[in-house]
Amino acid sequence: MSTSDQASYEDVLMAAHTLRNVVLRTPVLSSRSLNEQYDAQFFFKCENFQRIGAFKFRGGFNALAQLSDEQRKAGVLAYSSGNHAQAVALAARLLGVQATIVMNSDAPAAKKQATLAYGAEVVEYDRLRQDRMQIANQLVAERGLTLIPPFGHKHVLAGQGTAAKELFEEVPDLDELYVPLGGGGLLSGCLLAASSLQPACKVYGVEPEAANDAQQSLRQGHIVQIAPPSSIADGALTVSLAPITFDIIRQYVHAILTVSDEQLLERQRFFLERMKMLVEPTGCLGAAAAIAQPERKGKRIGVLISGGNIDLHTLASYISGPLGAR
Numbered sequence: 659m660s661t662s663d664q665a666s667y668e669d670v671l672m673a674a675h676t677l678r679n680v681v682l683r684t685p686v687l688s689s690r691s692l693n694e695q696y697d698a699q700f701f702f703k704c705e706n707f708q709r710i711g712a713f714k715f716r717g718g719f720n721a722l723a724q725l726s727d728e729q730r731k732a733g734v735l736a737y738s739s740g741n742h743a744q745a746v747a748l749a750a751r752l753l754g755v756q757a758t759i760v761m762n763s764d765a766p767a768a769k770k771q772a773t774l775a776y777g778a779e780v781v782e783y784d785r786l787r788q789d790r791m792q793i794a795n796q797l798v799a800e801r802g803l804t805l806i807p808p809f810g811h812k813h814v815l816a817g818q819g820t821a822a823k824e825l826f827e828e829v830p831d832l833d834e835l836y837v838p839l840g841g842g843g844l845l846s847g848c849l850l851a852a853s854s855l856q857p858a859c860k861v862y863g864v865e866p867e868a869a870n871d872a873q874q875s876l877r878q879g880h881i882v883q884i885a886p887p888s889s890i891a892d893g894a895l896t897v898s899l900a901p902i903t904f905d906i907i908r909q910y911v912h913a914i915l916t917v918s919d920e921q922l923l924e925r926q927r928f929f930l931e932r933m934k935m936l937v938e939p940t941g942c943l944g945a946a947a948a949i950a951q952p953e954r955k956g957k958r959i960g961v962l963i964s965g966g967n968i969d970l971h972t973l974a975s976y977i978s979g980p981l982g983a984r
């Protein structure tokens with residue numbers, strides 16, 4: 659299985675077939691008051707309601723489903739403290755594969771518990787003193803595991819693209835689509851879906867202001883790596899795109915936008931208060947940018963809500979803290 663060969667819409671189609679009986683077809687929701695306020699139509703594709711609480715289950719399952727019998731027998735490895743870990747752990751359990759997850763020892767206890775509950779083995783490391791890549795590579799070599807990367811992988815990004823495929827099939831004639839952007843697996847999958855299903859739709863990738871490596875990469879024409887950024891959008895703190903996601907994004911994206919942590923919290927409050935749903939800060943990236951765009955009048959605007967996993971203590975501090983109080 660190669661991770662760097664070209665991906666196309668065919669791969670998204672095959673992923674949709676692989677995933678047809680395992681992923682949830684998440685709802686597309688809208689808000690009448692929001693549409694009236696901005697004189698536009700917003701369509702929210704709610705992957706916060708996907709299994710494991712984020713779209714990552716799509717790519718994780720699709721990647722594991724492609725493995726040979728031998729690879730399945732040997733097991734898989736992922737390094738992540740976030741949604742990718744849970745995605746790989748659940749996919750592995752469903753396919754009868756042993757998963758090893760390399761996780762920083764200070765990861766939230768709830769995330770570690772969830773990963774263990776799916777039957778994965780958790781290998782902890784000290785984020786400040788140890789290099790997780792080195793630990794991962796050593797385990798891969800020692801145990802013959804297959805590494806499942808979080809975004810730079812054809813079958814991962816093709817799986818993520820099935821979320822946009824569902825949206826495009828359900829909602830015709832979108833003018834724009836706004837997609838959260840970290841390492842670019844979700845965005846590149848969505849771009850492949852758009853290029854085939856609604857080529858007139860302008861697709862935007864949205865990063866946290868503090869983690870705008872993709873925006874810089876597009877401007878400079880090569881992959882730019884940034885220092886580890888800090889933002890409440892913890893699912894989009896990657897330091898660079900992968901070659902395979904950069905190539906697709908460069909080819910198809912309309913533009914890359916950024917939003918501030920304040921804008922994310924404002925959207926999170928809106929989703930809670932007005933739409934009665936919990937979205938993690940990273941999941942609000944697309945919505946925050948869509949609302950901030952100056953020209954919305956009369957448009958049909960798709961927004962990908964990527965996930966809803968957030969520790970309740972953290973949520974409480976956001977709602978009552980200085981950023982949330984308004």
Ligand SMILES: *Cc1c(COP(=O)(O)O)cnc(C)c1O
Pocket residue numbers: 712714740741742808809838839840841842843844845893894896938940941964965966
């Ligand atoms: C991983 C993740 C992202 C970013 O996805 P990439 O494929 O890395 O760009 C966005 N939102 C949530 C909730 C995530 O878990």
